[in-house]
Amino acid sequence: MNTAQIQTALKTKGYDPGEIDGIRGRRTIAAIKAFQAANGLLVDGIVGPETLAKLFPAGAPAAKSPVIPVAHGWMGEAVRLIGVTEDISDADNPLIIGWARDLDIDYNDDGIPWCGLFVAHCIGSQLTEEPLPNYPLSARAWRSFGTECSPQLSAVMVFWRGSPSGALGHVGFYVGEDRDAYHILGGNQSNAVTVTRLAKGRLLESRWPATALEPEGIIRKLRPDGRFSENEQ
Structure with missing residues (x-):
């Protein structure tokens, strides 16, 4: 199941998600909520099992590449x-500055570490009722986000940088892991949105959005390709 299939089903049923582009944007979220309200479902904008059953009464079509569960909209945005x-x-980069503007965050220089801003954008744009940390630009502020969980697909992963007891850190999303490292999809990793390896010993917290569906505990075992990241903020 992918976002384009959901958009097509919504449009067929009279709920306009905008362009069928596979992007879970604001119009798509609004269409999901309208569909849920009309069908007596929990109006949360998340396409979980009950919403899928109503949206595809004959059975949901299989996704071509079911890598990210459709309910993990924030992770889908991160991948995009x-x-x-x-x-x-x-x-x-006006795109990065725009993330801050959309969330009413005081940020106007992408030379300032933006890993927390990237996570805030992915969460805030997809889980519109989810409370964000008081200062989301701070990586360590994400230690109080949502609820604690074990490291797993789409979890928010908070790492120390410099010193475990210091103030510096890094935050991103779990993609997978090998024996020694977590593979993290994050912003400001070599000045870009990338997937990189961070040593497991640097992990401080693994967190899950409070308004998302319960975590499934999906663990991805990956090959230990690439050196440890030493350039993330």
């Missing part, structure tokens, strides 16, 4: 943004 880079000149 892989490759986004900050502007290393005196200018700024």
Whole structure:
């Protein structure tokens, strides 16, 4: 199951998600909520099993690439943004600055660490009722986000940087793991949105959005390709 299939089903039933582009944007979320309200479902914008059953009464079609569960909309947004880079000149990437503007966060220079902003955008744009940390630009502030969970697919992973007892940190999303490292999809990793390996010993917290469906505990075992990241913020 993927977002484009959901958008098509919504449009067929009279709920306009906008362009059928496979992106879970605001119009798609609004269409999901309208469909849920009309069908006596919990209006949360999350396409869980009950919403899927109503949306596809004859059975949901199989996804071509079921890598990210459809209920993990924040992770889908993170994957979509892989490759986004900050502007290393005196200018700024307007996309990154726009994430802060949409969330009413005081941020106007992508030379300032933006790993927390990236996570805030992915969560805030997809889980519109989810409380964000008071200062989401701080990686360690995400230690109080949502609820504690074990490291698993789509979890918010908070790491120390510099010193375990210091103030610096890094935050991103779990993609998988090998024996020694977590593979993290995050922003400001070598000045871009990438997947990189962070040593397991640096993990401080693993957190799950409070308004999402219960975590499934999906663990992805990956090959230990690549060196440990030493350039993330």
